[in-house]
Amino acid sequence: EAGVAQSPRYKIIEKRQSVAFWCNPISGHATLYWYQQILGQGPKLLIQFQNNGVVDDSQLPKDRFSAERLKGVDSTLKIQPAKLEDSAVYLCASSLTSGADNEQFFGPGTRLTVL
């Protein structure tokens, strides 16, 4: 079974530029998550999708971050404009369905450096 795919793996941009990350979840997984992991911290949930609908985006900085999952499969996360404090690893995860008892499978992450 293929895992969660993410691209790019690394990205370096200057502040105020925009950037987009892509995620392809495990086939058949209805729930998709985007996490931000700052160096030395645990992952923090940014947004959760159930199919193509948003379940939780309470911690997404909506003035600069946006995410979509138009066909209920792939997802993109965008930052515009980027700030220095956005430097982090952005992890995508998927699970069969929502609920705390459903295992989340994580991708390798995209490491973003904002200069």
Add this chain to the structure above:
Amino acid sequence: QKEVEQDPGPLSVPEGAIVSLNCTYSNSAFQYFMWYRQYSRKGPELLMYTYSSGNKEDGRFTAQVDKSSKYISLFIRDSQPSDSATYLCAMSAMTGNTPLVFGKGTRLSVIA
């Protein structure tokens, strides 16, 4: 007070040692408790999962939950160099789509 507290280490032990990793939490609604292992430059992978209180054993790994003390532990017996990684505790309340809350992670090195 943060919802989940975890000592970031680093923790360095000799091969074969018993490792004890711990987290404390403040939210009494948490019912699901997980331990994730994260190798360098990789995403976290689920290691152990416990619902409510008690112990769970899987090979060399044992997870303990003490809800009265709001304290969870992961024990690794006969530690191996391949166990060198960051260990993240995570927890969630039972109802609805409540998100996972992660600790900071403890970086473990097992020296051969």
